Amino acid sequence: MDKIPVGFFKVVNKIKNRPYYKRKIPGGYPCNHLGNRWLGxxxxxxxxxxxxxxxxxxxxxxFKRN
Structure with a gap:
């Protein structure tokens, strides 16, 4: 699992139903672990x-690490 970055960051994009690229799961699918909102x-x-x-x-x- 990637390390979580530490610091202050800006939201640079907002995506509804973002695909889960790593596992090739389209956005909006029930098995997509990212849910239906993404703040990049x-x-x-x-x-x-x-x-x-x-x-x-x-x-x-x-509140649990996957």
Missing amino acids: INANRAYVDTYGIHGNNNESSI
Whole structure:
């Protein structure tokens, strides 16, 4: 699992139903772990959809590391 970036970041994009590229899961699918909202942040000078704050498709996993 990637390390979580530390610092202050700006939201650089907002995406509804973002695909989960790593596992090739289309946006909006119930098995998409990112939920239906994505806020991309400018962490580590990465591409604008590499790091983000996102929704969730499983309420019982909130506040737990996957």
